[in-house]
Amino acid sequence: WAKKRIDNKLTLKLFGIFALGGLQGFIGWFMVQSGLEVRTSVSPYRLALHLGFALLVYALLLWVGLMLTKIKRTGSTWCLRRHGWVTLGFLVVTMAWGAFVAGLHAGEAYNTWPLMDGQIVPDAAFTILPKYLNVFENLVLVQFIHRWLGPITMLVVLTWSYRLIHFFPANDRKWPHALGGMAVVQVMLGLATLLTHANIVLATLHQAGAITLLTLLLINIYRLRKA
Numbered sequence: 001w002a003k004k005r006i007d008n009k010l011t012l013k014l015f016g017i018f019a020l021g022g023l024q025g026f027i028g029w030f031m032v033q034s035g036l037e038v039r040t041s042v043s044p045y046r047l048a049l050h051l052g053f054a055l056l057v058y059a060l061l062l063w064v065g066l067m068l069t070k071i072k073r074t075g076s077t078w079c080l081r082r083h084g085w086v087t088l089g090f091l092v093v094t095m096a097w098g099a100f101v102a103g104l105h106a107g108e109a110y111n112t113w114p115l116m117d118g119q120i121v122p123d124a125a126f127t128i129l130p131k132y133l134n135v136f137e138n139l140v141l142v143q144f145i146h147r148w149l150g151p152i153t154m155l156v157v158l159t160w161s162y163r164l165i166h167f168f169p170a171n172d173r174k175w176p177h178a179l180g181g182m183a184v185v186q187v188m189l190g191l192a193t194l195l196t197h198a199n200i201v202l203a204t205l206h207q208a209g210a211i212t213l214l215t216l217l218l219i220n221i222y223r224l225r226k227a
Helices: 008-033 044-067 076-104 129-137 139-169 174-195 200-223
Strands: none
Touching: 008 044, 044 076, 044 129, 044 200, 076 139, 076 200, 129 139, 129 174, 139 174, 139 200
16 A cells, blocks of 8 residues: 555555454454453353454455455356345354354253254243343353254255356356355254364364355355456
């Protein structure tokens, strides 16, 4: 920027991401503050906010990086692109509930699948009043939502991957294949994490898998832009 080797449009994007990085630092301090007085764990709400902003900064950096590469792009129908953005929405929501699972240590309970304590939906899932708080603060319902959002999101990703594989020519299908394969691996990592009482290695791999899946999803969305 100082040597004027990047244009004004790119400069604004990079400074915007830089500003978000500074805001992320403040959010990190805000999150840690929630666990210094009454408890040693942090607020699940602030943890989800911190993770969400980290992923936003990462996604923007990746998108700008893709704009600076020579990765092949092709135009597509609005229907196919919309399907991609809907898929991204499913993934973002699933990751957000993953943050609540981590914040509440919900992965350390009900370590069976598909049933939870012998039930599809345990009786303890709606014990907090008012009822809507159970979605965010009841570890039973939070885990229930995340454990089923994962497979549902996988099916949405696989459906879109299938359409992409048939959209691109036979010699240009590596990214859709990678996306579909990673979706299956991610669900398997999630199940392994659950069944091992949130083993730290598997939990870390599960989190890394989510970021990998996000990366592949954004790359495939970007490739549908007009060249």
